[in-house]
Amino acid sequence: MTDATSTQVQLASRPTGWPTADNFSIVRVELDDLAPGEVRVVNDFISVDPYMRGRMNDVKSYTPPYVLGETMTGGAVGRVVASASDAVTVGDTVVHQLGWRDVAQGDAAGFRVVPQIPGVPSSAYLGVLGMTALTAYVGLLEIAHLREGDTVFVSGAAGAVGSMVGQIARLKGASRVIGSAGTAEKVALLTERYGFDAAFNYKDAPVMDQLAQAAPDGIDVYFDNVGGDHLEAALAAFNDGGRAALCGAISEYNETGPAAGPRNMANIVTRGLMLQGFTVGNYTQHFPAFMADMTEWLTAGKVVFDETVVDGIENSVEAFLGLMRGENTGKMVVRTTPQD
Numbered sequence: 001m002t003d004a005t006s007t008q009v010q011l012a013s014r015p016t017g018w019p020t021a022d023n024f025s026i027v028r029v030e031l032d033d034l035a036p037g038e039v040r041v042v043n044d045f046i047s048v049d050p051y052m053r054g055r056m057n058d059v060k061s062y063t064p065p066y067v068l069g070e071t072m073t074g075g076a077v078g079r080v081v082a083s084a085s086d087a088v089t090v091g092d093t094v095v096h097q098l099g100w101r102d103v104a105q106g107d108a109a110g111f112r113v114v115p116q117i118p119g120v121p122s123s124a125y126l127g128v129l130g131m132t133a134l135t136a137y138v139g140l141l142e143i144a145h146l147r148e149g150d151t152v153f154v155s156g157a158a159g160a161v162g163s164m165v166g167q168i169a170r171l172k173g174a175s176r177v178i179g180s181a182g183t184a185e186k187v188a189l190l191t192e193r194y195g196f197d198a199a200f201n202y203k204d205a206p207v208m209d210q211l212a213q214a215a216p217d218g219i220d221v222y223f224d225n226v227g228g229d230h231l232e233a234a235l236a237a238f239n240d241g242g243r244a245a246l247c248g249a250i251s252e253y254n255e256t257g258p259a260a261g262p263r264n265m266a267n268i269v270t271r272g273l274m275l276q277g278f279t280v281g282n283y284t285q286h287f288p289a290f291m292a293d294m295t296e297w298l299t300a301g302k303v304v305f306d307e308t309v310v311d312g313i314e315n316s317v318e319a320f321l322g323l324m325r326g327e328n329t330g331k332m333v334v335r336t337t338p339q340d
């Protein structure tokens, strides 16, 4: 049978603060012959995502912690190379959760067959046609209840989720879209490529000051990917009746001390604000509407997307750390097929 050896990344020890390469081990696993109902998939791309940092801790959360000495899981897309299932055919492109490895094998029920779209790389199913863009869509429309004419602020704006938030906000009628990111190059991309009206580098000056300048008439919606000083700045900038979708707090994921909380929570009361957290897994019922909208926008050239591609399964830990350090623009993915 083809591709019987799988290179896989395991969590060897739990990180405190920033993970290092020593927290992981790379193993080669000989796969068993397929059992009835199983498929074998050569992954094209695996996803590295900020939420995986939380799974490296031994704490109860919405996704269970990674088990030490076991191969980690996460989003992946690949090609079926062997099938003992009637539901999946050799050659199919499939999206699934057996990432952090170059060859995956499991029950066919865990693999979703997706169309191969000419001119669109399969990695799109991990980003613009997948989890991160769905997160942007759901967060803006179902959690923050975006309305026409809203002024929207999004942090982490040049990342996988954030770059989609800005573009979807414009397409759904926002009057002004403001973004923050961590380099001058990313700030330029926000206004020049993703259609933001204003953008700033949060490392240049206090977020509170820069947001006040970018939003002289206040903000109505805040899409929070960062937490900490960004959330505090949004609470200060909110107009009455403002709404926040609390999507993530990446500024805290590698912190060992107490998280920095906003010092102006009373604004929630006095301005009648609504702040709601969410995890996208609870909103998958919106996937069909998202796919219909996103397919139309992509086809019409109304949405653009970027990916940062790291080559080689053996570099996937470095890709994950690079994501946490801000080395990606758009979706960070690891290409696991050998390149010539």
Ligand SMILES: NC(=O)c1ccc[n+]([C@@H]2O[C@H](COP(=O)([O-])OP(=O)(O)OC[C@H]3O[C@@H](n4cnc5c(N)ncnc54)[C@H](OP(=O)(O)O)[C@@H]3O)[C@@H](O)[C@H]2O)c1
Pocket: 049, 050, 051, 131, 132, 135, 156, 157, 158, 159, 160, 161, 162, 180, 181, 182, 183, 186, 202, 225, 226, 246, 247, 248, 249, 250, 251, 252, 278, 279, 280, 281, 323, 324, 325, 326, 327, 328, 329, 330, 331, 332
């Ligand atoms: N709720 C959900 O269901 C859900 C689903 C997906 C993602 N998320 C969350 O959404 C956020 C974005 O995820 P993503 O997949 O799109 O990742 P991403 O934005 O593509 O990548 C992470 C980015 O975070 C930025 N960053 C790192 N440390 C930071 C800090 N201290 N302050 C400000 N920015 C920092 C970096 O960009 P800079 O160069 O700009 O610093 C980095 O590129 C994360 O918080 C993630 O946990 C939530």
